[in-house]
Amino acid sequence: MKFVDEATIEVIAGKGGNGAASFRREKFIPKGGPDGGDGGRGGSVYAIADRNINTLIDYRYARLHRGKNGENGRGSDQYGAAAPDITLRVPVGTTILDAETGELLFDLDRHNEKVTLAAGGAGGLGNLHFKSSTNRAPKQFTPGQDGEQRKLRLELKVLADVGLLGLPNAGKSTLISKVSNARPKIADYPFTTLHPNLGVVRTSPSRSFVIADIPGLIEGASEGAGLGHLFLRHLTRTRVLLHLVDVSSPDPDTDAIEQAAKDARAIVEELRLYDNDLYEKPRWLVLNKLDMVDDPEAAQERLCRALDWTGPVFSVSALTGDGTQQLIWRLQDWLDAESRKAHVEQDKADGSYVAEDPRFDETRSDTTGPDNT
Numbered sequence: 001m002k003f004v005d006e007a008t009i010e011v012i013a014g015k016g017g018n019g020a021a022s023f024r025r026e027k028f029i030p031k032g033g034p035d036g037g038d039g040g041r042g043g044s045v046y047a048i049a050d051r052n053i054n055t056l057i058d059y060r061y062a063r064l065h066r067g068k069n070g071e072n073g074r075g076s077d078q079y080g081a082a083a084p085d086i087t088l089r090v091p092v093g094t095t096i097l098d099a100e101t102g103e104l105l106f107d108l109d110r111h112n113e114k115v116t117l118a119a120g121g122a123g124g125l126g127n128l129h130f131k132s133s134t135n136r137a138p139k140q141f142t143p144g145q146d147g148e149q150r151k152l153r154l155e156l157k158v159l160a161d162v163g164l165l166g167l168p169n170a171g172k173s174t175l176i177s178k179v180s181n182a183r184p185k186i187a188d189y190p191f192t193t194l195h196p197n198l199g200v201v202r203t204s205p206s207r208s209f210v211i212a213d214i215p216g217l218i219e220g221a222s223e224g225a226g227l228g229h230l231f232l233r234h235l236t237r238t239r240v241l242l243h244l245v246d247v248s249s250p251d252p253d254t255d256a257i258e259q260a261a262k263d264a265r266a267i268v269e270e271l272r273l274y275d276n277d278l279y280e281k282p283r284w285l286v287l288n289k290l291d292m293v294d295d296p297e298a299a300q301e302r303l304c305r306a307l308d309w310t311g312p313v314f315s316v317s318a319l320t321g322d323g324t325q326q327l328i329w330r331l332q333d334w335l336d337a338e339s340r341k342a343h344v345e346q347d348k349a350d351g352s353y354v355a356e357d358p359r360f361d362e363t364r365s366d367t368t369g370p371d372n373t
Contacts, residue, residue, distance in 0.1 A: 042083050042147045073141075299315075
Protein backbone atom coordinates (compact mmCIF):
# COMPACT_ATOMS: atom_id res chain seq x y z
CA MET A 1 0.00 0.00 0.00
CA LYS A 2 1.22 3.47 -0.83
CA PHE A 3 2.15 5.55 2.22
CA VAL A 4 0.31 8.88 2.37
CA ASP A 5 0.77 11.08 5.42
CA GLU A 6 -1.31 14.16 4.59
CA ALA A 7 -4.60 14.98 2.90
CA THR A 8 -7.06 17.88 2.65
CA ILE A 9 -10.77 17.17 3.00
CA GLU A 10 -14.03 19.08 3.34
CA VAL A 11 -16.69 18.00 5.83
CA ILE A 12 -20.29 19.24 5.69
CA ALA A 13 -22.73 18.18 8.37
CA GLY A 14 -26.38 17.67 7.52
CA LYS A 15 -29.07 20.32 7.96
CA GLY A 16 -31.71 19.80 10.60
CA GLY A 17 -35.25 19.06 9.45
CA ASN A 18 -37.89 21.77 9.58
CA GLY A 19 -40.56 21.79 12.23
CA ALA A 20 -44.18 21.25 11.12
CA ALA A 21 -47.20 23.50 11.51
CA SER A 22 -50.16 21.14 11.73
CA PHE A 23 -53.47 20.85 13.58
CA ARG A 24 -55.30 17.81 14.84
CA ARG A 25 -58.36 17.18 12.72
CA GLU A 26 -60.53 14.22 13.68
CA LYS A 27 -64.28 13.60 13.57
CA PHE A 28 -66.06 14.68 16.72
CA ILE A 29 -62.92 16.46 18.02
CA PRO A 30 -63.31 20.11 17.13
CA LYS A 31 -60.44 22.46 17.64
CA GLY A 32 -57.97 19.63 18.20
CA GLY A 33 -55.08 22.00 18.61
CA PRO A 34 -51.57 22.03 17.21
CA ASP A 35 -49.77 18.72 16.62
CA GLY A 36 -46.80 19.63 14.42
CA GLY A 37 -43.66 17.66 15.33
CA ASP A 38 -40.03 18.76 15.42
CA GLY A 39 -37.55 18.19 12.63
CA GLY A 40 -34.81 15.61 13.00
CA ARG A 41 -31.17 16.43 13.69
CA GLY A 42 -28.79 16.53 10.72
CA GLY A 43 -26.03 13.96 10.42
CA SER A 44 -22.72 14.88 12.10
CA VAL A 45 -19.24 14.00 10.87
CA TYR A 46 -16.86 12.37 13.33
CA ALA A 47 -13.27 11.13 13.19
CA ILE A 48 -12.01 8.15 15.17
CA ALA A 49 -8.44 6.91 15.60
CA ASP A 50 -7.94 3.32 14.48
CA ARG A 51 -4.64 1.51 15.12
CA ASN A 52 -5.43 -0.90 12.27
CA ILE A 53 -4.98 1.89 9.69
CA ASN A 54 -1.54 3.26 8.84
CA THR A 55 -2.12 5.67 5.96
CA LEU A 56 -4.39 8.54 4.90
CA ILE A 57 -4.55 7.37 1.30
CA ASP A 58 -8.35 6.97 1.34
CA TYR A 59 -8.73 10.70 1.91
CA ARG A 60 -6.59 11.60 -1.08
CA TYR A 61 -9.40 10.36 -3.30
CA ALA A 62 -12.50 10.91 -1.13
CA ARG A 63 -12.20 14.60 -0.31
CA LEU A 64 -15.84 15.56 0.35
CA HIS A 65 -17.77 14.04 3.25
CA ARG A 66 -21.34 15.29 3.53
CA GLY A 67 -23.86 14.29 6.18
CA LYS A 68 -27.51 13.75 5.30
CA ASN A 69 -30.25 16.17 6.31
CA GLY A 70 -32.70 15.36 9.08
CA GLU A 71 -36.31 14.62 8.20
CA ASN A 72 -38.95 17.31 8.52
CA GLY A 73 -41.51 17.08 11.28
CA ARG A 74 -45.04 15.91 10.49
CA GLY A 75 -48.52 16.20 11.91
CA SER A 76 -49.96 13.93 14.59
CA ASP A 77 -47.04 14.79 16.88
CA GLN A 78 -44.59 12.94 14.61
CA TYR A 79 -41.01 14.03 14.92
CA GLY A 80 -38.69 13.75 11.94
CA ALA A 81 -35.98 11.09 12.08
CA ALA A 82 -32.41 12.12 12.80
CA ALA A 83 -29.97 11.54 9.95
CA PRO A 84 -27.22 8.92 10.37
CA ASP A 85 -23.79 10.17 11.35
CA ILE A 86 -20.60 9.71 9.32
CA THR A 87 -17.45 8.38 11.03
CA LEU A 88 -14.08 8.79 9.34
CA ARG A 89 -11.48 6.27 10.50
CA VAL A 90 -7.93 7.65 10.56
CA PRO A 91 -4.58 6.27 11.79
CA VAL A 92 -3.54 6.78 15.38
CA GLY A 93 -1.23 9.80 15.38
CA THR A 94 -3.33 11.91 13.00
CA THR A 95 -3.50 15.64 13.66
CA ILE A 96 -6.42 17.63 12.27
CA LEU A 97 -5.91 21.29 11.39
CA ASP A 98 -8.07 24.02 9.95
CA ALA A 99 -6.97 24.18 6.31
CA GLU A 100 -7.50 27.94 6.09
CA THR A 101 -5.97 29.17 9.35
CA GLY A 102 -3.58 26.32 10.15
CA GLU A 103 -5.01 26.09 13.69
CA LEU A 104 -4.56 22.70 15.36
CA LEU A 105 -8.03 21.37 16.17
CA PHE A 106 -7.47 17.78 17.26
CA ASP A 107 -4.58 15.41 17.93
CA LEU A 108 -5.72 11.78 17.82
CA ASP A 109 -2.93 9.90 19.60
CA ARG A 110 -4.97 7.13 21.28
CA HIS A 111 -6.81 4.17 19.79
CA ASN A 112 -10.59 4.72 19.57
CA GLU A 113 -10.28 8.43 20.41
CA LYS A 114 -13.27 10.13 18.78
CA VAL A 115 -13.84 13.81 17.94
CA THR A 116 -16.56 15.83 16.21
CA LEU A 117 -15.39 17.39 12.96
CA ALA A 118 -18.73 18.97 12.02
CA ALA A 119 -21.87 18.95 14.14
CA GLY A 120 -25.20 18.33 12.46
CA GLY A 121 -27.79 21.10 12.56
CA ALA A 122 -30.53 20.96 15.18
CA GLY A 123 -34.05 20.21 14.00
CA GLY A 124 -36.65 22.97 13.91
CA LEU A 125 -39.53 23.21 16.38
CA GLY A 126 -43.06 22.24 15.43
CA ASN A 127 -46.01 24.43 16.26
CA LEU A 128 -47.02 22.30 19.24
CA HIS A 129 -44.22 24.09 21.17
CA PHE A 130 -45.85 27.48 20.61
CA LYS A 131 -49.25 26.72 22.15
CA SER A 132 -50.15 28.92 25.09
CA SER A 133 -53.16 30.22 26.92
CA THR A 134 -53.28 33.21 24.62
CA ASN A 135 -52.28 31.42 21.43
CA ARG A 136 -54.48 28.37 21.09
CA ALA A 137 -53.84 27.85 17.36
CA PRO A 138 -50.20 28.75 16.70
CA LYS A 139 -49.02 28.64 13.15
CA GLN A 140 -45.38 29.30 14.06
CA PHE A 141 -42.66 26.77 13.45
CA THR A 142 -38.89 27.09 13.03
CA PRO A 143 -36.69 25.80 10.22
CA GLY A 144 -33.85 23.40 10.86
CA GLN A 145 -30.38 24.79 11.45
CA ASP A 146 -27.58 24.35 8.94
CA GLY A 147 -24.85 21.88 9.79
CA GLU A 148 -21.25 22.94 10.34
CA GLN A 149 -18.92 23.07 7.35
CA ARG A 150 -15.13 22.91 7.50
CA LYS A 151 -12.13 22.46 5.28
CA LEU A 152 -9.55 20.38 7.13
CA ARG A 153 -5.97 19.23 6.66
CA LEU A 154 -5.10 15.79 7.99
CA GLU A 155 -1.46 15.11 8.88
CA LEU A 156 -0.14 11.81 10.13
CA LYS A 157 2.69 11.80 12.67
CA VAL A 158 3.85 8.27 13.32
CA LEU A 159 4.03 7.17 16.95
CA ALA A 160 7.50 5.93 17.85
CA ASP A 161 9.75 6.01 20.92
CA VAL A 162 13.00 6.36 18.98
CA GLY A 163 13.64 8.26 15.75
CA LEU A 164 16.58 7.75 13.38
CA LEU A 165 18.17 10.88 11.98
CA GLY A 166 20.97 11.31 9.47
CA LEU A 167 22.12 11.91 5.93
CA PRO A 168 21.00 9.69 3.06
CA ASN A 169 22.98 6.45 3.03
CA ALA A 170 24.10 6.85 6.66
CA GLY A 171 22.81 3.33 7.37
CA LYS A 172 19.47 4.08 9.03
CA SER A 173 17.49 1.51 7.07
CA THR A 174 20.17 -1.12 7.66
CA LEU A 175 20.12 -0.42 11.40
CA ILE A 176 16.34 -0.61 11.75
CA SER A 177 16.28 -3.87 9.80
CA LYS A 178 19.01 -5.29 12.05
CA VAL A 179 17.43 -4.45 15.42
CA SER A 180 13.69 -4.66 14.65
CA ASN A 181 11.10 -6.48 12.57
CA ALA A 182 11.03 -3.72 9.92
CA ARG A 183 12.12 -4.65 6.41
CA PRO A 184 12.77 -1.41 4.52
CA LYS A 185 14.33 -1.18 1.09
CA ILE A 186 18.14 -1.13 1.35
CA ALA A 187 20.52 -0.23 -1.45
CA ASP A 188 23.97 1.31 -1.95
CA TYR A 189 22.65 4.63 -3.28
CA PRO A 190 21.06 7.62 -1.49
CA PHE A 191 17.31 8.19 -1.00
CA THR A 192 16.31 4.52 -1.03
CA THR A 193 13.92 5.35 1.83
CA LEU A 194 10.96 7.25 0.39
CA HIS A 195 8.58 7.08 3.35
CA PRO A 196 8.83 6.44 7.11
CA ASN A 197 9.35 2.89 8.33
CA LEU A 198 8.35 1.64 11.77
CA GLY A 199 9.83 -1.35 13.55
CA VAL A 200 9.29 -2.97 16.94
CA VAL A 201 12.48 -3.68 18.90
CA ARG A 202 11.89 -6.45 21.44
CA THR A 203 14.55 -6.71 24.14
CA SER A 204 12.74 -9.35 26.23
CA PRO A 205 9.35 -11.08 26.26
CA SER A 206 7.86 -8.17 28.22
CA ARG A 207 9.91 -5.19 27.07
CA SER A 208 9.95 -3.49 23.69
CA PHE A 209 9.93 -0.10 21.98
CA VAL A 210 9.11 1.32 18.55
CA ILE A 211 11.76 2.82 16.29
CA ALA A 212 11.12 5.02 13.23
CA ASP A 213 13.27 5.62 10.15
CA ILE A 214 12.56 8.61 7.90
CA PRO A 215 14.13 9.59 4.56
CA GLY A 216 17.60 11.09 4.95
CA LEU A 217 18.08 14.81 5.45
CA ILE A 218 20.40 16.97 3.40
CA GLU A 219 21.61 20.53 3.86
CA GLY A 220 18.78 22.93 3.05
CA ALA A 221 16.09 20.43 4.10
CA SER A 222 14.34 23.03 6.28
CA GLU A 223 13.82 25.08 3.11
CA GLY A 224 12.46 22.14 1.13
CA ALA A 225 15.58 20.46 -0.29
CA GLY A 226 15.48 16.68 -0.59
CA LEU A 227 12.82 14.43 0.89
CA GLY A 228 13.49 14.39 4.62
CA HIS A 229 11.78 17.72 5.37
CA LEU A 230 8.47 16.20 4.28
CA PHE A 231 8.70 13.67 7.09
CA LEU A 232 10.43 15.57 9.90
CA ARG A 233 7.05 15.94 11.59
CA HIS A 234 7.16 12.21 12.32
CA LEU A 235 10.11 12.76 14.67
CA THR A 236 8.21 15.26 16.82
CA ARG A 237 6.44 12.47 18.75
CA THR A 238 9.58 10.47 19.45
CA ARG A 239 11.18 10.55 22.90
CA VAL A 240 14.81 10.36 21.78
CA LEU A 241 16.66 10.79 18.48
CA LEU A 242 19.51 8.60 17.27
CA HIS A 243 21.77 10.70 15.06
CA LEU A 244 23.56 8.27 12.75
CA VAL A 245 26.88 9.48 11.37
CA ASP A 246 28.84 7.64 8.68
CA VAL A 247 32.48 7.62 9.84
CA SER A 248 33.78 5.88 6.73
CA SER A 249 34.88 7.56 3.51
CA PRO A 250 35.29 5.89 0.12
CA ASP A 251 37.53 8.77 -0.98
CA PRO A 252 41.12 8.27 0.29
CA ASP A 253 41.82 11.99 -0.19
CA THR A 254 39.04 12.98 2.24
CA ASP A 255 39.42 12.95 6.03
CA ALA A 256 36.43 10.80 7.02
CA ILE A 257 36.13 12.27 10.53
CA GLU A 258 36.27 15.88 9.38
CA GLN A 259 33.63 15.14 6.76
CA ALA A 260 31.48 13.29 9.33
CA ALA A 261 31.70 16.24 11.74
CA LYS A 262 30.71 18.66 8.98
CA ASP A 263 27.76 16.49 7.99
CA ALA A 264 26.62 16.11 11.61
CA ARG A 265 26.69 19.85 12.21
CA ALA A 266 24.65 20.42 9.03
CA ILE A 267 21.93 17.99 10.17
CA VAL A 268 21.73 19.58 13.62
CA GLU A 269 21.39 23.01 12.04
CA GLU A 270 18.54 21.77 9.86
CA LEU A 271 16.77 20.53 12.99
CA ARG A 272 17.17 23.92 14.64
CA LEU A 273 15.80 25.74 11.61
CA TYR A 274 12.85 23.37 11.23
CA ASP A 275 11.58 23.22 14.83
CA ASN A 276 13.25 24.33 18.03
CA ASP A 277 11.33 21.76 20.09
CA LEU A 278 12.70 19.02 17.84
CA TYR A 279 16.17 20.53 18.17
CA GLU A 280 15.91 20.43 21.98
CA LYS A 281 14.77 16.79 22.04
CA PRO A 282 17.23 14.28 23.64
CA ARG A 283 19.68 13.16 20.97
CA TRP A 284 22.27 10.36 21.02
CA LEU A 285 25.21 10.14 18.65
CA VAL A 286 25.68 6.83 16.83
CA LEU A 287 28.82 6.30 14.75
CA ASN A 288 28.04 3.79 12.01
CA LYS A 289 30.04 1.62 9.58
CA LEU A 290 32.72 0.64 12.10
CA ASP A 291 33.58 -2.35 9.91
CA MET A 292 35.15 0.12 7.45
CA VAL A 293 37.28 1.98 10.05
CA ASP A 294 40.79 0.91 11.10
CA ASP A 295 40.68 2.37 14.64
CA PRO A 296 37.08 2.79 15.89
CA GLU A 297 38.06 4.14 19.32
CA ALA A 298 40.27 6.84 17.82
CA ALA A 299 37.54 7.75 15.31
CA GLN A 300 34.98 8.10 18.10
CA GLU A 301 37.32 10.26 20.18
CA ARG A 302 38.18 12.55 17.25
CA LEU A 303 34.56 13.02 16.20
CA CYS A 304 33.34 13.78 19.73
CA ARG A 305 36.13 16.32 20.12
CA ALA A 306 35.34 17.94 16.77
CA LEU A 307 31.66 18.27 17.71
CA ASP A 308 32.26 19.17 21.40
CA TRP A 309 29.93 16.26 22.09
CA THR A 310 29.30 15.37 25.74
CA GLY A 311 26.11 13.31 25.39
CA PRO A 312 25.67 9.55 24.92
CA VAL A 313 27.71 8.13 22.05
CA PHE A 314 27.78 4.63 20.55
CA SER A 315 29.85 3.02 17.86
CA VAL A 316 28.14 0.34 15.76
CA SER A 317 28.20 -1.48 12.48
CA ALA A 318 24.61 -1.77 11.29
CA LEU A 319 25.73 -4.17 8.57
CA THR A 320 27.41 -6.74 10.86
CA GLY A 321 25.42 -5.95 14.00
CA ASP A 322 28.47 -5.07 16.10
CA GLY A 323 27.49 -2.76 18.96
CA THR A 324 23.77 -2.78 18.15
CA GLN A 325 22.74 -4.97 21.10
CA GLN A 326 24.40 -2.65 23.60
CA LEU A 327 22.63 0.27 21.93
CA ILE A 328 19.14 -1.20 22.16
CA TRP A 329 19.67 -2.39 25.76
CA ARG A 330 20.68 1.11 26.76
CA LEU A 331 17.73 2.62 24.87
CA GLN A 332 15.30 0.26 26.59
CA ASP A 333 16.65 1.12 30.05
CA TRP A 334 16.48 4.85 29.29
CA LEU A 335 12.92 4.65 27.94
CA ASP A 336 11.78 2.61 30.95
CA ALA A 337 13.32 5.14 33.33
CA GLU A 338 11.64 8.02 31.51
CA SER A 339 8.29 6.23 31.66
CA ARG A 340 8.65 5.68 35.40
CA LYS A 341 9.46 9.35 35.94
CA ALA A 342 6.45 10.39 33.88
CA HIS A 343 4.17 8.08 35.88
CA VAL A 344 5.51 9.42 39.18
CA GLU A 345 4.95 13.00 38.07
CA GLN A 346 1.41 12.18 36.96
CA ASP A 347 0.65 10.39 40.24
CA LYS A 348 2.00 13.35 42.23
CA ALA A 349 -0.20 15.68 40.21
CA ASP A 350 -3.20 13.42 40.89
CA GLY A 351 -2.32 13.06 44.58
CA SER A 352 -2.04 9.26 44.30
CA TYR A 353 1.74 8.88 44.50
CA VAL A 354 3.07 6.11 46.77
CA ALA A 355 6.85 5.68 47.15
CA GLU A 356 8.07 2.28 45.93
CA ASP A 357 10.22 -0.06 47.97
CA PRO A 358 13.75 0.53 46.60
CA ARG A 359 14.50 -3.19 47.05
CA PHE A 360 11.97 -4.01 44.34
CA ASP A 361 12.50 -3.21 40.67
CA GLU A 362 10.12 -5.04 38.34
CA THR A 363 12.29 -4.34 35.29
CA ARG A 364 15.58 -5.58 36.75
CA SER A 365 14.93 -9.24 35.93
CA ASP A 366 14.29 -8.34 32.28
CA THR A 367 17.59 -6.57 31.75
CA THR A 368 19.41 -8.61 29.14
CA GLY A 369 22.63 -6.74 28.63
CA PRO A 370 25.11 -4.29 30.11
CA ASP A 371 25.21 -0.53 29.75
CA ASN A 372 27.59 0.85 27.15
CA THR A 373 28.62 4.43 26.66
